[in-house]
Amino acid sequence: MIAVLCGGVGAARMLAGLQAVVDPGEIVAVVNTGDDTELHGLYVSPDLDTITYTLAGAVNPATGWGLTDESFHALQALERYGAITWFRLGDSDLATHLYRTGRMRKGATLSVVTAEIARAWGLSVRLLPMSDDPVRTRLGLADQREVAFQEYFVKLRHSVVVAAVRFEGAAQARPAPGVLEALGSAQIIVVAPSNPIVSIGPILAVPGVAEVLRARRDMVVAVSPIVAGAALKGPAARLLVELGGEASAPGVARFLSSFVGTLVIDEADADRAAEVELAGVHCVVAPTVMGSPELAARLARAVLRAGGIGAGSSGSATTGPEA
Amino acid sequence: MIAVLCGGVGAARMLAGLQAVVDPGEIVAVVNTGDDTELHGLYVSPDLDTITYTLAGAVNPATGWGLTDESFHALQALERYGAITWFRLGDSDLATHLYRTGRMRKGATLSVVTAEIARAWGLSVRLLPMSDDPVRTRLGLADQREVAFQEYFVKLRHSVVVAAVRFEGAAQARPAPGVLEALGSAQIIVVAPSNPIVSIGPILAVPGVAEVLRARRDMVVAVSPIVAGAALKGPAARLLVELGGEASAPGVARFLSSFVGTLVIDEADADRAAEVELAGVHCVVAPTVMGSPELAARLARAVLRAGGIGAGSSGSATTGPEA
Numbered sequence: 001m002i003a004v005l006c007g008g009v010g011a012a013r014m015l016a017g018l019q020a021v022v023d024p025g026e027i028v029a030v031v032n033t034g035d036d037t038e039l040h041g042l043y044v045s046p047d048l049d050t051i052t053y054t055l056a057g058a059v060n061p062a063t064g065w066g067l068t069d070e071s072f073h074a075l076q077a078l079e080r081y082g083a084i085t086w087f088r089l090g091d092s093d094l095a096t097h098l099y100r101t102g103r104m105r106k107g108a109t110l111s112v113v114t115a116e117i118a119r120a121w122g123l124s125v126r127l128l129p130m131s132d133d134p135v136r137t138r139l140g141l142a143d144q145r146e147v148a149f150q151e152y153f154v155k156l157r158h159s160v161v162v163a164a165v166r167f168e169g170a171a172q173a174r175p176a177p178g179v180l181e182a183l184g185s186a187q188i189i190v191v192a193p194s195n196p197i198v199s200i201g202p203i204l205a206v207p208g209v210a211e212v213l214r215a216r217r218d219m220v221v222a223v224s225p226i227v228a229g230a231a232l233k234g235p236a237a238r239l240l241v242e243l244g245g246e247a248s249a250p251g252v253a254r255f256l257s258s259f260v261g262t263l264v265i266d267e268a269d270a271d272r273a274a275e276v277e278l279a280g281v282h283c284v285v286a287p288t289v290m291g292s293p294e295l296a297a298r299l300a301r302a303v304l305r306a307g308g309i310g311a312g313s314s315g316s317a318t319t320g321p322e323a
Numbered sequence: 324m325i326a327v328l329c330g331g332v333g334a335a336r337m338l339a340g341l342q343a344v345v346d347p348g349e350i351v352a353v354v355n356t357g358d359d360t361e362l363h364g365l366y367v368s369p370d371l372d373t374i375t376y377t378l379a380g381a382v383n384p385a386t387g388w389g390l391t392d393e394s395f396h397a398l399q400a401l402e403r404y405g406a407i408t409w410f411r412l413g414d415s416d417l418a419t420h421l422y423r424t425g426r427m428r429k430g431a432t433l434s435v436v437t438a439e440i441a442r443a444w445g446l447s448v449r450l451l452p453m454s455d456d457p458v459r460t461r462l463g464l465a466d467q468r469e470v471a472f473q474e475y476f477v478k479l480r481h482s483v484v485v486a487a488v489r490f491e492g493a494a495q496a497r498p499a500p501g502v503l504e505a506l507g508s509a510q511i512i513v514v515a516p517s518n519p520i521v522s523i524g525p526i527l528a529v530p531g532v533a534e535v536l537r538a539r540r541d542m543v544v545a546v547s548p549i550v551a552g553a554a555l556k557g558p559a560a561r562l563l564v565e566l567g568g569e570a571s572a573p574g575v576a577r578f579l580s581s582f583v584g585t586l587v588i589d590e591a592d593a594d595r596a597a598e599v600e601l602a603g604v605h606c607v608v609a610p611t612v613m614g615s616p617e618l619a620a621r622l623a624r625a626v627l628r629a630g631g632i633g634a635g636s637s638g639s640a641t642t643g644p645e646a
Contacts, residue, residue: 038428039425040421040422040424040425041364041365041366041421041424041425041427041428042364042365042421042424043364071394071396071414073394073396073414073415074397074414074415074417074418074421075418076415076418077414077415077416077417077418077419078418078421078422080418080443080444081418081419081422081439081440081443082443083418083421083422083425091394091396091397091400091414091417092396092397092399092400093400094397094400094414094417095397095398095399095400095401095403095404095406096400096404098363098364098365098397098401098406099363099401099404099406101363101364101365102362102363102364102406104364105361105364116404117404120403120404120405121403
């Protein structure tokens with residue numbers, strides 16, 4: 001079984017790559033819920049939805065999130081009320097939030113509803129929210145304001161200076177059912193190329209998760225979300241710098257080194273491999289940019305090999321031509 | 324000031340007629356919320372929305388409720404989840420429920436949100452929910468089941484035999500701010516041609532409302548929703564019979580007689596006027612079927628005259644040609 005720590009778009013593509021090369025029923029995704037928010041009374045879980053839609057082949061390819069062939073009539077009508085419209089809720093996407101909210105208002109946990117939604121989309125990958133308890137990522141800005149993640153990420157388009165990040169509720173949160181079991185028994189734990197601070201960080205903040213990872217560090221393989229000093233998407237690069245690190249493959253290695261045994265870095269960063277090793281993290285160089293499903297599958301194979309799961313080494317893994 | 328006790332479609336048309344013949348700022352609608360329901364976590368208030376959309380000229384003319392030029396993409400997407408889809412939520416209509424739910428989750432009362440929504444649609448008529456507290460109409464069926472109003476009305480299409488009606492929560496409900504004041508000071512209190520049992524009944528069940536109406540009975544003018552033994556819309560006729568009354572203008576008069584001084588009945592029922600009077604209710608015969616805005620305005624004038632507000636008798640009333 002393969003466990004994957006996941007944020008949104010990058011993780012969704014990584015999972016799609018894994019799904020293409022191993023039995024999807026052997027994949028357990030542990031997904032960040034620090035981005036979750038209540039919007040117009042609806043429970044919105046952006047990373048879970050991005051992953052679900054991507055694995056179902058229904059994601060909007062232009063954005064990497066939301067549904068393809070989407071309409072925005074409800075959003076347009078919300079303008080009349082002066083309600084928040086910077087969070088782009090599509091009409092069909094709304095159904096997911098409506099269903100989730102209706103079920104949770106009747107007492108279902110996020111885990112249970114997540115499984116129901118995944119089943120409705122025909123997924124075989126097992127999706128677990130990191131916790132059924134509320135954990136909310138909040139960003140302290142350089143101007144002294146503190147804002148919720150979606151306000152930072154969507155409304156402010158992450159173009160403000162961040163001075164601090166905290167995960168509200170994390171100390172009281174329990175890992176969702178199955179999370180510690182999956183991390184404790186996986187043959188390999190993959191840290192997807194998601195933002196290490198605001199996507200992987202909240203998962204690590206759930207009590208018990210970091211401990212398991214540290215104990216199983218040799219089996220943890222991360223993919224650097226930083227390529228040639230930049231993030232492919234989102235604020236990972238600037239957050240690493242703003243919070244005192246470096247926006248580079250070695251910077252990622254130093255950030256994750258306490259619980260990651262191996263870091264897969266992009267070929268563009270091959271000259272930084274020695275620095276990654278200096279941080280105490282085994283370094284593997286591979287093409288990491290998932291510009292197509294084929295490239296995602298190739299990265300998945302490289303990650304599995306880095307974790308010691310190659311051709312024939314796992315009953316469930318199937319291998320193709322070498323990358 | 325004119326107060327109007329309101330259900331949904333019939334009341335909305337009556338209000339539109341009144342709005343056309345008097346200063347809309349002088350009209351206060353006290354609206355049934357016994358039909359309100361939570362659907363997919365959203366607070367849905369059908370009668371308030373039907374009235375808002377009708378007075379704004381945005382209602383779907385084919386149905387009398389919902390918005391014109393509506394799409395149903397969210398509803399269609401809900402099918403994937405096996406969620407309730409018999410309650411037809413349109414995409415643009417969803418915005419109203421989203422806005423209301425978001426505001427109420429943040430602590431706003433239904434009254435406050437109702438006023439905000441009315442303002443957003445440019446209404447001058449003042450809309451008051453009968454109560455900010457939950458009152459839920461429940462129907463005991465002849466087969467011993469008890470169902471919520473929307474299940475009876477929409478899902479079962481009101482084609483089941485009803486043995487009892489109760490208004491859950493009514494005993495503990497307080498009238499919404501302004502309701503008793505409006506009823507206590509109005510020059511005329513109009514009971515719209517709404518279902519007397521399940522639209523007007525819940526309003527009367529709110530403590531204090533029936534008392535004010537009884538005390539001001541001479542100023543209360545109702546319009547019969549039964550014309551020639553049938554309801555123009557909905558289950559009013561069969562409910563009157565099932566609950567031991569008669570589906571006729573005199574049947575309506577007997578049902579309302581304790582707090583209605585005058586009943587306007589349709590010309591088709593002119594031969595029943597004496598029976599209405601026998602029930603102790605003054606009877607006025609007029610064309611009551613609001614097949615067009617002009618007919619609604621004509622009925623509004625007849626109702627105002629029946630309440631003693633004719634040409635020149637009210638500063639705010641304007642009159643047109645006699646019906």
